[in-house]
Amino acid sequence: MAVDLGSAAGRPEEVPIPRVLWACAVAVFIATLLVAPIATHRPPVRPNLALVLFVLMAAADLLTTHLLLQQFLVGGRLATLGLSSAYLYSSLMMLPYAVMFAQVQRRGPSSIWAEVCLPWLAAFLFFGFPVLVAVQQRVVAALPARLSRQAQTRRRAAAAIAAALILALVAAVTGLVIGAADRLPQFYHGDTQTAAGGWVVGAGLLAAAVSLLVVARDLRHRPPVERWVVVAISATLGSATLHIVATERYTLGWYAGRVAMLISSGVVLVALLAETATLYRQLSAAHHELSRRAEQLAAANLELEATGTWKSDIIATLTHEINQPLAVISAYSEELTHEWDTTTDDERRAAVQALGKRVDQLLDMAAHLLALCRAEPGQIHTQPVALPVRQALTRVTDNLPKKARKRVDATCGQPGAAVWADPVHTHEVLTNFVTNAVKYSSGDIHLSAALDDTGNDILFAVSDEGNGVPPDFVAHLFDRFTQVGQTGPRTGAGFGLYLSKLLAEANHGQVWYEDVVPHGSRFILRLPRAQQSPQTAASLDLSLPRTDGAPNA
Template identity: 65%
Template sequence: MAVEDAPVRRGLWAYALAVITVALAVMPFAGHRLAVHSYLMVVFLVLMVAGDLLTAHLLMQQFLAGGRPATLGLSSAYLYAALLMMVYAAVSARIQRAGADSTWAEVCGPWLFLAVVSGFPLLVAVLPVGLGGVARTRRRAVAAAAIVAVLVLAGAVAGTVVAAADLLPRMYEGGAPTTAGRWVVGVALLVTAAGLLAVIRNLRHRPRAEQWVVVALSASLATVILYMSGPYRYTLGYYVARVTLLVSSGVVLLALLAETANLYRRLSAAHEDLDHAHRELSRRAEDLEAAGAWKSDIIATLTHEINQPLAVISAYSEELTQEWDTTTDGERRAAVQALGNRVDQLLDMAAHLLALCRAEPGEIRTQSVVVPVEKALARATDNLTKQARARVTVGPVPPGAAVWADPVHLHEVLTNFITNAVKYSAGDIVVSAALDGTGATVRFAVTDEGNGVPPDFVEHLFDRFTQAGQPGGERTGAGFGLYLSRLLAEANHGQIWYESVVPHGSRFLLRLPCAQRHPSLHLPDEFSATRQ
């Protein structure tokens, strides 16, 4: 038994014992006659029928949701009681016209009432037997069959009592109970008690809503006890029995409504959880979509970045092939060395792009080391073709300056800046590096004398798949290359940006932490982001 079910079981047991105790206490005085209040009988029947029908409906809905045969048995029992109560209401109206000594009053009415109070526990205990597997797999079909069976049963019982009234033993004669009537009531008492015991035996394994059937069964048992007390119609026992049935029916209905409300609350909570899970799945789907776009970007990067060293290799190969006889051994050696450097660059780039393909945006992994500034600039310019090197000038470098960065990432950013400058400007190009005012960072700059970037495009310069068009079909910017440069710079706790040069030209800048200000020791606020 769950801990939260304990208060429920204690409450229903207390009520059941109270009902039976009241019946036993009233029994010695049950035969005391009271005033006739026929309108109370009408109110009782209307409320009982309405309450039993609503209870049957709620229990049927719980059966359709959970598939428990016991719940189906309860629903069928309440439907049976409601149907016979309707017939009993019609018979009671006939008794009012025919009188207390008529067959309707001495046979039909008492037999129908006992059929209700004793048939109810019998159905609760017997109907669910053998329905386990079928009830769970074919709930609607079983529910429909149970409703039809109850309709047939109630019709058969009512029809038998009314049609065979002359053959049934009289329960009363001259207002006093007959011997046959006492035996019938005794059998009804045994049937009701047996039904109550059968339910009690398995009560621990029933859900909370089904446990409250003990209250209804105890009311049926109390009613039969009062029925045995003597002259019954319009006596104290008569009214107490009906009030007991009505109150018990209301208690069960309220308990079932509370349980239904609790189920709806749990369903609402489950719906909220489902909605949360749906939002989480949507977010993950968006992440997957972004990851797919990222993979596409990587392919674009591969195409863009590999073209640079391949173009240099092609140029050197063409130069050596066409001018082999006119070049000196030193020039050939330098060209071959440049080709080897470009091949090394391709290998480094391939390794880096492979890492990018395995990473999501914002998860670029770095292998930072101390990189001397002078060495980084020399490597970036040495891999240029002879014609490009003739246009590139390396400015003064702070003596001994070094940055803390991934050398492959730094080389790709600088190379991208320089090759873009060579491609999109016809004048001289200056590559420089300087310490900032505090000495915490090094600022790399690549300045050209080209046409610059259109002002309205500057804010999109480092976005994905963006290139600025110019008159004549010329395009400025590196499309995905500058976007990749921004990602690499940020992954190394750096920043890149663009500045216009007066009167014309462009300057691309990269800022990285000095090696003396290792990120794991201390960084300025603008570089204190978590390393990826």
């Protein structure tokens, strides 16, 4: 989620102006027209009320300055920095004005402080603000690209320089008014405005009107935080208009002008607070989104690391395990090549059988390895059907070598029962269990299927009469690349049981190991029972090739 505060110089995308902004600006002019007929009315003099109004206005402008400055530090838009400088000028000018106003209360309305210094300072205060707003736009637009980039990059330094310039300007204006008080035209005579004062107010009114036109002309290209300055300048125009209509101080128009300035300051402040809250919500949502994506990225990194480790383990394990059958093949091939004439037929037959076993071993490794590389946990594609249990058991025994088939006894405890599972995956798991039992035990092997206690699942069990699995190895029996140590040659690379676990879980099933008393092993596959008649599965061709990574039997 992006927060668009506009470009550095000042032309963000054109967006509609909110109606409430125009409503506030028009309300200022309407209020001016309503007060104008009674602006000359002179209520009781309340100098402390006027001072309170200026203090509140200074506080509002100072807070507005802070909000705009924060917007600049976030977005880097120089026009926002210029607007905050104008508000800083307004709030700082209130300080000498308040001090001078207190001097007027002590020295009376006929002193030079009341007739020259204070009104001229008020003129610079009220009319300097809109002029600064208009001028800063032109200055920002005319800045060289190099300076603009530096100001964007070093925002705090730019803000400090702007504040120092405004402080110097306020000091210069205050010093000019006080130092040249005896040479400046008299603004008031007593409480009545002089002709010179009227001309000054008229010039200020014209300057404010021009500033309003300059600001409004580019309003659609300004971000929301800067548009509300139109209301403040409108209040300045309304106050100047009431000063022209009511030529005396402490009239209703005089008070109304200052009240309008205060209200406009409050409206702008509330609007900026609302805009800041909106930006905060957007930034907070963006932060949450970034946090969520960071968590996803961290999980993806962990998954990539696990995948990398997995593949490294595959390569390392395969490299180790493949050496043994290759060494046997190499030895028998060399023996047959160099000693063919001196070996008997029985020896040759035994060597060829040994070579065949090692080739079968390599083919078995390759099939399991291909399945592991193509089907990662949780991503195995299944094609479940209603698979008859008897058909699954028959398929396993029919695909065994003749010698092994004689050792396997298959029984189905529930006639007509079926499982809801992928036929190829089911055959792969059961075949793996049976071939392991044939490989690691010398006695008979029993393959059975029966309903569990709930009646919702079917348990396939492969039992043998071998030595079983050491107790300390049972917990790792279905882990990747693990294999029970044997007294004879090792066969396989520890792929089979791990792949069996993945295939079972992909079909919403489970595999586990149990000890057989007094000795032996039992591997169990649990699969969900099919609820409908499995007639459609009777003609399944399990020898068809698969593309989901599971090897065919």
